[in-house]
Amino acid sequence: MLRVLKPLSGLSPKQHSLGQLQSRYRYRRHPKNDGGGDGVWKTEEKKDGYLQLHKNKGQHLLTNQRILDSIVRKSAIKPADTVLEIGPGTGNLTLKLLEAAQRVVAVELDKRMVEVLQKRVAESGVQDRLTVICKDALKAEFPPFDLVVANIPYGISSPLVAKLVYGARPFRSATLLLQKEFARRLLAKPGDSEFNRLAVNVNLVADVEFVMDVSKREFVPCPKVDSSVVIIRPKAEVPNVDLNEWWAFTKACFCKKNKTLGATFKQKKKVMELLGMSKLAGSNGESKDYISSTDNDDDEGESDEEEFSPSPCSEMGASSFKEKLMGVLKSADFEDKRPSKLSNEELLHLLALFNQAGIYFHDQSKSRNAENESFTVAYS
Known part of the structure; x- marks a missing residue:
């Protein structure tokens, strides 16, 4: 049932507190909207006395x-x-x-x-x-x-x-x-x-x-x-981490949050992306979707066998780089672990290991964006 806010008469605003002012209003059904839809608000400013409320907004x-x-x-x-x-x-x-x-x-x-x-x-x-x-x-x-x-x-x-x-x-x-x-x-x-x-x-x-x-x-x-x-x-204290790198890293991990990290980072497309990024020759773009709740962070979506055709030269480099990726994961027993079960401390540790090995998830040649700079000002 749709209702409207209707001011009650007989009270002077000067004689009442804010709490009493709240009680001057009550809700009732709009006479023309009994069947559902958006709500309406009783207000003297509008010609017909009602203010339409839009659910889609x-x-x-x-x-x-x-x-x-x-x-x-x-x-x-x-x-x-x-x-x-x-x-x-x-x-x-x-x-x-x-x-x-x-x-x-x-x-x-x-x-x-x-x-x-x-x-x-x-x-x-x-x-x-x-x-x-x-x-x-x-x-x-x-x-x-x-x-x-x-x-x-x-x-x-x-x-x-x-x-x-x-x-x-x-x-x-x-x-x-x-x-x-x-x-x-x-x-x-x-x-x-x-x-x-x-x-x-x-x-x-x-x-x-x-x-x-x-x-x-x-x-x-x-x-x-x-x-x-x-x-x-x-938090009073936050980790000393490049936020663009962190956002790109978590996006790479949580695109398939229930797959093992070993399976995720063995994919040809992922290997080539990270190879290019680590050479400062590629870019994932400066994604501002850093805390999106709509990422495809489950096991559905992109297939491990998605078509990808690197050149013979890049294929050789990719094979070596893939071994490097797997080496980092195995060095700290992350290969068989799943992102959905890792704490922030574990994820930060893994990112540090990747970076120490020269593996990056964000284009390091690009300057830090405004969000990152603002964060430094606010929490440094």
């Missing part, structure tokens, strides 16, 4: 006040903090954050949402403590902030987490409401069926803590899946 508003309070409480906000909120929508969480923090910076792409958000905050009398950035969160430059608290659109979860944990802005923690499946992948440990490249790359620089699950019934409009709240805390 990830516009799902969390309405349960108890859960909103719990998210704010778990975030451990200090009175002097500046909180970054991404995707505030119409302000349900924003009003709660303004009760706890000194300032809230809200990044919202939808101008219609911004109108409602600003009106609600103005009614509370604390508009001077809210900064709204009406831009795409993936493209916007964030001002300084202490922590992140957000119900982010499902569609940008992976690149947004990447922007936060590998970005230039240091922060204390990020409390995020995510799609449940994505959260499980983020929390996965070596040996878990869900363990993947996403977890490996995030765990390199941050710790992830599970907080709670949230039913899809707590949102308007109701999404198809449940959600989970997690807290991401950047």
